[in-house]
Amino acid sequence: MEEKKLGLRNVISVSVGLVIATSCLVSLGEGAGTIGITFIAAMVIACIMNMITMASVSELNALMPDTTGGLAQYTLASVGPVPTIVTMVGGYLISNVLSCGVEASIFAFAMKETIPLPIPSFAYTVIVTVVLWIANLKGVDMFAKLQDVVAFLLLGSMVVMGLIGMFGLGTGVKVDQPMVLESDFSTIVSMTAVAFWLFIGAEYAIPISKDVKNAKRNVPLGMFIGLGLICLVQSILVFGLYHYTDWGELANSAAPHMLYGMNLLGRPGKIWMTFVAALAVISSQNSAVQALPVICQGMAKMNMMPQFFAKVNKNNVPYIGVSLISGLLLVFAYISDNSSDMISFLILVGSVFWMFSYIFGHIDVLVLRRRLPKAPRSFKVPFGPVFPIIGILGTSYMVVNISTDPKERLIIWAITGVVFLLLFLYSVIWIKRKMKMPVFKSVPMEKVLAMENDMYYHIRIRRGIWR
Amino acid sequence: MGLTKIEVITGMSKFTSLKHALSKAGVGGMTFMQVLGCGVEKGTREYEVDEQYEMELLPKQQINIVVEDEKVDDIVELIKQELYTGHIGDGKIFLYKIDNAIRVRTGDEGTDAL
Numbered sequence: 001m002e003e004k005k006l007g008l009r010n011v012i013s014v015s016v017g018l019v020i021a022t023s024c025l026v027s028l029g030e031g032a033g034t035i036g037i038t039f040i041a042a043m044v045i046a047c048i049m050n051m052i053t054m055a056s057v058s059e060l061n062a063l064m065p066d067t068t069g070g071l072a073q074y075t076l077a078s079v080g081p082v083p084t085i086v087t088m089v090g091g092y093l094i095s096n097v098l099s100c101g102v103e104a105s106i107f108a109f110a111m112k113e114t115i116p117l118p119i120p121s122f123a124y125t126v127i128v129t130v131v132l133w134i135a136n137l138k139g140v141d142m143f144a145k146l147q148d149v150v151a152f153l154l155l156g157s158m159v160v161m162g163l164i165g166m167f168g169l170g171t172g173v174k175v176d177q178p179m180v181l182e183s184d185f186s187t188i189v190s191m192t193a194v195a196f197w198l199f200i201g202a203e204y205a206i207p208i209s210k211d212v213k214n215a216k217r218n219v220p221l222g223m224f225i226g227l228g229l230i231c232l233v234q235s236i237l238v239f240g241l242y243h244y245t246d247w248g249e250l251a252n253s254a255a256p257h258m259l260y261g262m263n264l265l266g267r268p269g270k271i272w273m274t275f276v277a278a279l280a281v282i283s284s285q286n287s288a289v290q291a292l293p294v295i296c297q298g299m300a301k302m303n304m305m306p307q308f309f310a311k312v313n314k315n316n317v318p319y320i321g322v323s324l325i326s327g328l329l330l331v332f333a334y335i336s337d338n339s340s341d342m343i344s345f346l347i348l349v350g351s352v353f354w355m356f357s358y359i360f361g362h363i364d365v366l367v368l369r370r371r372l373p374k375a376p377r378s379f380k381v382p383f384g385p386v387f388p389i390i391g392i393l394g395t396s397y398m399v400v401n402i403s404t405d406p407k408e409r410l411i412i413w414a415i416t417g418v419v420f421l422l423l424f425l426y427s428v429i430w431i432k433r434k435m436k437m438p439v440f441k442s443v444p445m446e447k448v449l450a451m452e453n454d455m456y457y458h459i460r461i462r463r464g465i466w467r
Numbered sequence: 468m469g470l471t472k473i474e475v476i477t478g479m480s481k482f483t484s485l486k487h488a489l490s491k492a493g494v495g496g497m498t499f500m501q502v503l504g505c506g507v508e509k510g511t512r513e514y515e516v517d518e519q520y521e522m523e524l525l526p527k528q529q530i531n532i533v534v535e536d537e538k539v540d541d542i543v544e545l546i547k548q549e550l551y552t553g554h555i556g557d558g559k560i561f562l563y564k565i566d567n568a569i570r571v572r573t574g575d576e577g578t579d580a581l
Contacts, residue, residue: 064553216548376547449553450513459516 006212011205011222012229017151018204019230020158021284022277023103023347025257027197030344032238033251034191034404036181040235041188046195047231049398050202051224052391053358055381056365057203058220062379063368064449066210070203072299075360077445078367081437083360085304085427090419091357093292097325098350100288101332102343104129107281109338110255114274125333128282133326136289139315154280157273158233161264165240170264174243181247193398197351198234199227200358204291216378240264254340285329293321302451303435303466304427345412348402352416355395362388362395372445435466468578469536470565473543476504476529477550477558485530488549492542495581498531506559513555527558533565535578 031039060074067073072088104125112121164170182188202223209219237260241250244263253259261273293309297318300310313319336342365381365388381387403409431439450456460466475485482499489497503524510523534542543560550557570580 066552375553376544376551378548378551445553446513446555450555453514455512456514459514463516465516 004211004213006208008218008222011208011212011218012226014205014208015202015223015226016155016229019199019201019226020151020155021103022106022257022281023099024198026106026343027194027347028234028237029250029253029256031191031194032241033247034181035187036247037179037238037242038183038188039191039195040238042191042195043198043231043234045189046192047199047227049391049394050199051227052387053361054202054223054227055220056362056388056391057206058379059365059377059381060361061206061209062216062377063372063375064445067449067452070206071357071361073448074364076443077448078364078442080440080442081304081431081435082424082427082439086420086423087357087360088299090423091353092295094419095350095353096288096292097328098332098346100285101329102336102346103281103284104329104333105336105343106255107278108333110258110274110277113255113258114271122334122337126330128285129326129330132286132289133322136322137313137315137317137319139317150279150283153276155233157276158237161261161273162233162236162240165243165264166236168243170244171266172244172263175246177247179242190401190404193351193402196355196398197347199230200354202227220379252340254338254343289322289325292325293318296321301454301457303457345408349412349415352399352402352412355399359392359395362391470533470568470578471536471539472531472533472563472565473539474529474531474561474563475546475558476502476527478556479526479528481550482528485546485549488545489532492545494532494534494542496532500529502527502529508555533568533581
């Protein structure tokens with residue numbers, strides 16, 4: 001029997017490493033810059049909502065363990081193929097590409113400010129993207145060993161810089177400003193949509209659960225502790241920001257971590273934060289360019305996306321997905337280049353897409369509990385349907401209140417609506433023509449799990465059942 | 468105190484982890500057999516399109532244990548958790564009431580014989 005090597009500490013490490021990113025600092029800066037330290041309350045609410053989502057995802061993983069597609073397969077088994085394609089392609093792929101594009105433009109802005117070469121800032125993005133594209137095509141994971149180190153470097157820097165700022169020990173000039181800009185409950189709750197971005201992505205720890213000792217306890221617990229740690233660290237950082245960074249400047253900054261580093265410790269602080277954040281961005285981008293094509297490959301195996309996503313090169317890399325994701329990343333990086341408003345806007349758009357996939361995660365739990373009440377679940381969300389229902393309502397509330405600016409809110413909904421409509425049309429046509437199955441009928445769970453086997457697809461193609 | 472025989476039929480790959488889990492749970496002995504069998508799918512592989520017309524018997528393993536009645540629910544739950552993958556072929560558990568058990572060497576009967 002293979003010994004399981006990972007423990008609670010590893011799950012916490014992976015959860016934190018996968019969630020923490022420089023785009024979180026933009027949301028942190030925007031939120032704190034808008035309402036002051038009361039943004040911490042919004043963060044706590046968003047953290048709790050994400051913990052509830054992680055609980056639901058943990059139960060789904062207990063019911064359908066070792067699946068490569070994750071939320072796609074859970075949704076396929078519970079509500080059918082159309083919501084799967086819409087929420088996975090829209091909810092996951094698009095929001096991840098958006099977030100990486102935004103991270104890349106934050107990186108470019110920071111590099112331009114710190115190392116002012118006579119080249120446009122976008123050139124930094126292009127260089128990094130091309131290097132990662134080539135490395136991934138060759139199957140080289142440049143960051144396999146560094147991923148944890150980089151994530152903890154960023155987290156550690158946030159803790160240290162946050163504590164220095166919180167206790168007023170920085171070398172820079174303290175800012176005299178009110179602690180609280182807005183304190184009414186409805187404003188704080190409406191900022192949870194901004195705070196949401198600080199905590200998304202912990203579900204990426206689920207794939208390691210087969211290697212974790214006492215997984216039914218350690219995986220959900222590790223994700224909860226990881227999210228709690230992130231909340232604590234970012235709360236400390238908010239106090240640091242209050243002492244050393246003007247709220248107005250913060251809300252409008254494209255690289256608040258750099259601004260804070262500069263204000264706190266002068267040029268050394270700025271260079272340190274730029275360096276750490278650059279590593280984190282490159283690491284996040286590398287993860288996206290690696291992982292998203294694998295999701296596309298998994299969906300192609302289920303015949304939910306075109307087969308060219310499943311094609312691999314001689315290094316066993318899904319090269320078309322890698323190239324497409326890298327290209328899209330550059331597009332979003334270009335759109336948001338040098339614009340803090342566009343960066344914030346794209347983060348909110350990405351959040352909405354991701355929120356929809358989380359809402360479906362909760363729906364999957366409720367549907368599968370009804371359909372398979374007695375199936376063994378090594379982890380089950382306590383108190384019946386209470387937490388999944390809170391998750392659906394809370395996340396829906398965040399979608400409805402995605403922005404405090406009504407005009408921006410309408411534009412975000414319009415973009416989301418158009419994208420989901422296009423995906424809906426694509427999925428209906430695709431499912432009817434290629435998969436030849438009912439579009440809204442769920443696929444039995446054992447069939448969804450059988451799709452993990454390559455033979456499932458090959459036999460159906462050979463017999464002309466799938467095209 | 469009554470005794471129950473728990474008969475588990477499952478795929479070939481899960482024996483070691485099941486044995487380990489049952490040992491940790493305090494199960495005092497077991498019998499293992501390699502058998503051939505199939506369920507309602509008649510041995511059809513999970514990725515196949517049509518169900519087999521005739522039953523195809525696949526290699527399986529059968530594990531028999533005898534436990535006190537009050538431990539049955541916990542042991543069955545443990546076995547279910549250990550064997551569960553969600554895939555076709557996870558297996559079946561059968562429960563039988565045991566009238567008596569006797570240890571030959573000492574003559575002990577009932578739970579003392581376990």
